[in-house]
Amino acid sequence: MSPRCSILTxxxxxxxxxxxxxxxxxxxxxxxxxxxxxxxxxxxxxxxDSVLVAxxxxxxxxxxxxxxxxxTSTSGPEVTTIDGGGSGSVVRFTSGEPRAAVLERFTITNGxxxxxxxxxxxxxxRGGGILCGNASPTIRGNxxxxxxxxxxxxxxxxxxxxxxxxxxxxxxxxxxxAGIGFYNRYHDYADGARAIVEGNxxxxxxxxxxxxxxxxxIGCDWTKVLIVNNVIAGNSAHWRGGGVEVWDxxxxxxxxxxxxxxxxxxxxxxxxxxxxxHSSPAVWNTIVWGNTAQAGSQIYNYFPGSYQAAVSYSDxxxxxxxxxxxxxxxxxxxxAMGDFHLALGSPCIDKGTNTAPHxxxxxxxxxxxxxxxxxxxxxxxxxxxxxxxxxxxQSCPNPLNVISRGVLPVALLGTAGxxxxxxxTSSIELAGVRPSMIDVADVGTPFGGQFQxxxxxxxxxxxxxxxxxxxxxxxxxxxxxxxxxxxRQCVVVSLTGRCTNGRTFRGEDVVQIxxx
Numbered sequence: 001m002s003p004r005c006s007i008l009t010x011x012x013x014x015x016x017x018x019x020x021x022x023x024x025x026x027x028x029x030x031x032x033x034x035x036x037x038x039x040x041x042x043x044x045x046x047x048x049d050s051v052l053v054a055x056x057x058x059x060x061x062x063x064x065x066x067x068x069x070x071x072t073s074t075s076g077p078e079v080t081t082i083d084g085g086g087s088g089s090v091v092r093f094t095s096g097e098p099r100a101a102v103l104e105r106f107t108i109t110n111g112x113x114x115x116x117x118x119x120x121x122x123x124x125x126r127g128g129g130i131l132c133g134n135a136s137p138t139i140r141g142n143x144x145x146x147x148x149x150x151x152x153x154x155x156x157x158x159x160x161x162x163x164x165x166x167x168x169x170x171x172x173x174x175x176x177x178a179g180i181g182f183y184n185r186y187h188d189y190a191d192g193a194r195a196i197v198e199g200n201x202x203x204x205x206x207x208x209x210x211x212x213x214x215x216x217x218i219g220c221d222w223t224k225v226l227i228v229n230n231v232i233a234g235n236s237a238h239w240r241g242g243g244v245e246v247w248d249x250x251x252x253x254x255x256x257x258x259x260x261x262x263x264x265x266x267x268x269x270x271x272x273x274x275x276x277x278h279s280s281p282a283v284w285n286t287i288v289w290g291n292t293a294q295a296g297s298q299i300y301n302y303f304p305g306s307y308q309a310a311v312s313y314s315d316x317x318x319x320x321x322x323x324x325x326x327x328x329x330x331x332x333x334x335x336a337m338g339d340f341h342l343a344l345g346s347p348c349i350d351k352g353t354n355t356a357p358h359x360x361x362x363x364x365x366x367x368x369x370x371x372x373x374x375x376x377x378x379x380x381x382x383x384x385x386x387x388x389x390x391x392x393x394q395s396c397p398n399p400l401n402v403i404s405r406g407v408l409p410v411a412l413l414g415t416a417g418x419x420x421x422x423x424x425t426s427s428i429e430l431a432g433v434r435p436s437m438i439d440v441a442d443v444g445t446p447f448g449g450q451f452q453x454x455x456x457x458x459x460x461x462x463x464x465x466x467x468x469x470x471x472x473x474x475x476x477x478x479x480x481x482x483x484x485x486x487x488r489q490c491v492v493v494s495l496t497g498r499c500t501n502g503r504t505f506r507g508e509d510v511v512q513i514x515x516x
Contacts, residue, residue: 028052038062038071038082045069053106055079061088061111064103064137066095072104077143077168084111089127090147093135099163101137103130108142113149118158121183125149127156128172136161136195148173152181154205157195159184165198175209177219177245179235184223195225199364202232203338213238214275215245216265220255222248228258229364231340231379235265240300241275242267242291246309248278255281258358259369261340261379262286263332267293271300276309278302283311285352285359287330287378290317313353315377324353330378333502341380343502348377388413388446389495389507393468396458397490400511402479407436407472410495411444412507414466423505428471428497431481435471443468447509455490455512471495487515 026046031053035041039062041051051071061084062071073080084090090111091103108129116133117123128147130139132155144154144167153172155164160182169179179202182195197218207213216235218227232243242265246255262273272291274281276299288298298317301308313324320327331346333339342348352375362369363381371381390411392398400408410430414420425438442463451457478493485491495507 030054031058032056042067042069042071053080057081057083059083059085061090061092063092064095064097064101064135066097068098068100070102070104072102073106076105077107077141080105081107081109083109084129084147086110086112088112089114089129089131089149091130092127092133093137093162094131094133095135097132097135097137099136099138099161101135102140103137103142104140106142108144109146111147111149113147113152113156116156116158121158124151126151126158126181128153128174130155132157132160132162134159136163138163138165139167141166143168143170145170145172150175151177151183153178154180156181157183161195163196163198164200165196167200169200169202170204172205174205174207176207176212176237177215178207178237179205179215179217180219181215182218182220182223182225184221195223197225197227197230198360199229200231201364202230203234205235207237207239207241209238211239213268214240214247216242216267217244217262219245220247223254225255226258226358227255227260228358229360229362229379230260231263231364232260232265233263233335233338233340237267240267240270240277240293242272242293243274243288244281245271245275246277246279246281254279256357257281257283257286258356259285259352259360259363259375259377259379260287261330262288263290263335263340265291267291269294270302271296273298274300274309276301276307278307280307281309282357283309283314284356285375285377286311286314287348288314288316288320289330290335313351313356313377315348315351324351326351326377337501339501340378341503342376342378342382344382344384344498344504346376346382349382350374350376352377384496385418385499385503385505387418387495387505387507388415389509390444390447390459390468391493391509391511393444393470394460394462396460397455398458398509398511399514400475400479401514402485403515404475406475408475408478410435410471410473410509412469412471412495413444413446414442414468415446416466420467420469422499422501423469424498424500425469428495430471430473430495431478431493433473433477433481435473437472439470439472440467441470442466443470451508453490453492453508453510455510457510482513485513487513489513
């Protein structure tokens with residue numbers, strides 16, 4: 001992720017770019033400059049068109065009516081809201097929409113669900129925020145918050161292989177399956193497709209019904225679903241499955257969970273983290289920690305032996321039988337503030353398995369998934385923040401004479417995205433050497449080229465108007481720390497440290513050794 005110390009997951013980090021229309025798009029329809037409402041633009045669109053929505057709050061309900069179109073905001077969910085006014089589902093996909101039908105970068109709020117029943121299920125209010133009935137759209141980069149329904153307060157999907165990715169699904173209420181609810185009981189999966197829930201933050205959703213409240217974060221009934229790279233935290237269910245509920249697959253393929261963090265969820269009776277009923281979900285590289293319930297606080301199998309979760313290379317509080325599993329505090333950076341990045345020294349670093357099915361290429365921040373030869377456990381892949389460092393500011397190359405004494409100045413350069421006031425200065429080291437003095441001044445500019453460790457991979461530029469942290473190191477100690485070096489050799493030197501929230505950082509510059 002970008003070099004900064006404040007790393008609370010935001011939708012901006014997950015979806016930083018405005019969706020560009022695909023090559024197949026026939027037409028761009030703009031709201032409100034061409035159409036006064038989003039629904040009017042949808043009604044005027046043809047397959048392959050894109051509806052682009054300017055910032056604002058739109059009090060309406062929208063229905064894709066089976067069209068293969070993209071509906072996206074131009075400026076993101078922070079400034080573009082579709083408000084359902086407390087009546088009905090805010091967004092409907094109920095006419096066979098495929099994955100090429102895309103809803104992206106809105107806040108979806110204040111929906112109460114649609115009276116919906118199909119495939120042998122009785123009609124109740126379903127899909128407070130978004131309803132997918134016999135449809136498989138892509139729902140990407142949205143904030144889906146403060147909706148309610150009988151089932152599926154945030155999203156409800158029936159007979160669906162929807163892709164739900166990069167969303168923040170928060171503070172939704174339902175009798176059951178509060179964040180996301182799936183019901184695919186009579187879906188024969190003839191195309192082999194599965195629903196995909198990937199890279200979402202699913203927090204503070206609550207399934208409230210006595211003796212029925214289940215699936216606070218995600219609830220799956222007879223559903224083949226891939227759940228990967230999600231943070232599922234602080235959700236609750238009155239009865240079972242505070243984080244994830246997997247229900248009635250009777251030995252068939254059900255849920256596969258890969259590289260998730262399931263933390264601090266609660267259930268009134270069974271399965272604070274994961275609840276399995278007549279199902280055998282496969283759980284890989286996943287943290288299940290700090291969840292609570294009367295029985296099976298982390299994982300509860302209703303029919304152990306016949307049907308139970310198969311857990312491998314995961315960190316489960318209290319332990320769980322399976323290959324490569326841990327029972328050790330995962331050491332998150334700051335879970336109380338919603339920061340589930342792994343801190344330096346986490347036992348989950350490099351403890352997953354690279355052979356897990358459907359292993360993602362990146363983590364929930366979009367960083368490379370395998371950083372140390374072996375994948376980490378959880379939604380985060382540990383990467384120190386990369387920060388700009390300038391040894392001997394305003395000098396390039398940076399000569400280091402091994403027979404000289406005195407101090408070696410090093411600047412940790414301030415940038416617009418890196419807050420120097422959040423650095424734990426007591427943790428800073430250059431090649432393992434602590435600074436003897438610390439000051440602040442604008443002394444340098446980050447190197448703008450591709451750093452490859454060459455003697456000229458540096459800059460002599462003066463300050464750039466941003467405050468830098470100026471560090472003075474004992475030159476002799478640094479030279480000793482570098483060990484055996486040759487005359488005129490160019491050596492890459494690393495500066496390391498921690499932010500006040502526990503996140504580590506690392507920066508590099510190059511010096512040229514002089515022996516006479």
